[in-house]
Amino acid sequence: AQSVTQLGSHVSVSEGALVLLRCNYSSSVPPYLFWYVQYPNQGLQLLLKYTSAATLVKGINGFEAEFKKSETSFHLTKPSAHMSDAAEYFCAVSEGTGGFKTIFGAGTRLFVKA
């Protein structure tokens, strides 16, 4: 079975600092990986996704993630945090065996300090 582990339930950065949110996955088949963002009192929306094309994936709002098969990782980064980046971020992997399911990580809440 596939699974996702997000390291750190809370991450705090200063405005302008690097954002790094960590995600490791477990999968017996080539994974398709996603990062979703949830702003307060809203549903989730897609930030970016890896679908076996380029290993470095660029998303919205300046975020990017790199798929590293040897490390089973898909960490999310942004060079310079903005106050508006404060939200909860979810890493997810989609299963392909016998139907479509998405497995989500527990989430990482990002705080941005002025």
Next chain:
Amino acid sequence: NAGVTQTPKFQVLKTGQSMTLQCAQDMNHEYMSWYRQDPGMGLRLIHYSVGAGITDQGEVPNGYNVSRSTTEDFPLRLLSAAPSQTSVYFCASSTGYRTDTQYFGPGTRLTVL
């Protein structure tokens, strides 16, 4: 397009009551799913459907029923509410391909007393 809509936004139930959470999408997506979100646990899949008339269980299906009579609608029924079902519920839809984005509704916050 309205995307994915959910009603109600908030609901308070007493233990043992039943209710239906409504979900509708206007994107002609085949795949729809229900998740619950609890602090520190991320989103957990309750039930999903790969098309009208076809549903299957997810990770935490106990206490919930679903049906899919049309492509657009995917209601979630709580048969006899329990305090453990206090959560935020999200409905999502997609084309069903593994690489496809899921589109989420705004959520229903349910409290069971």
